[in-house]
Amino acid sequence: MTDISATSARARERIRRAATAEFKERGFTATTMDHIRVSAGISRGGLYYQYGSTEEILFDLLEHERSADVVHSGPTGFADFLAEQRTALSDVQQTLRPVVYEYILGLDPVRRRDILQTRFQNGAEAISALLPHAVSDTERDYLARHIVRRIEGLSLAAIAGALDAGDLGTELESLRLLAERPDL
Structure with missing residues (x-):
């Protein structure tokens, strides 16, 4: 890695940390590039050299999180x-999920549908790869789509404050049992 790319990588990491904190505190819509810039302690030019918008930063955060996982x-x-x-x-407010939902729900209907369809398909593919191979491909794909829908519902319930620890445990246990015995 060259000095320029090392410097750029450090700047991006500072911006990611600042953006995460600002998004969690203010929400997506209320967070400006200037909020992120001040929080990161970076110049306006330095910020815009790395990212062109808060949307670009959010997408980078999600991609960075996914690749790190x-x-x-x-x-x-x-x-x-x-x-x-x-x-x-259990502590959904400490994640980017509320920010992502706020962002997606604020989009025009066509763009929102496209992003949600892509997220759904990516989630189903990732979960399908985790499921036992004892079931057929068709059953595994159906089960993965079902699990994505349940997790998204749990996410919304958690964001709304309508999911307690007991319900969460019961729901996740039912998904575990379903994955082990999809014929139930």
Whole structure:
């Protein structure tokens, strides 16, 4: 890595940390590039050299989070996935999920549908890869889509404050059982 790319990588990491904090505190819509710039302690030119908009930063945060999960501690099986969901849903306000929902719901209907369809398909593919191969491909794909819908519903309930620890445990346990015995 050259000095320029090392400097750029450090700047991006500072911006990511600042943007995450600002998005969580203010929400997506109320967060400006200037909020992020001040929080990161970076010049306006330095910020715009790295990112052109808050939307670009949010997408980078999500991509960075996804790639870090895969490389470092991504789920190696369905049980790990459920454990990650339990952690995230138990304190959903400390995740980017509320910010992502705010962003997506603020889009025009066509763009919103396109992004949601892509997110749904990507989620279903990722979950399908975690499911036991004892079921047919068709059953596994159906089950993965079903699990994505349930997790999204749990995410919305958690954001709304309508998901307690007991309900979360029951829901995740039912998904575990379903993944083990899809014929139930």
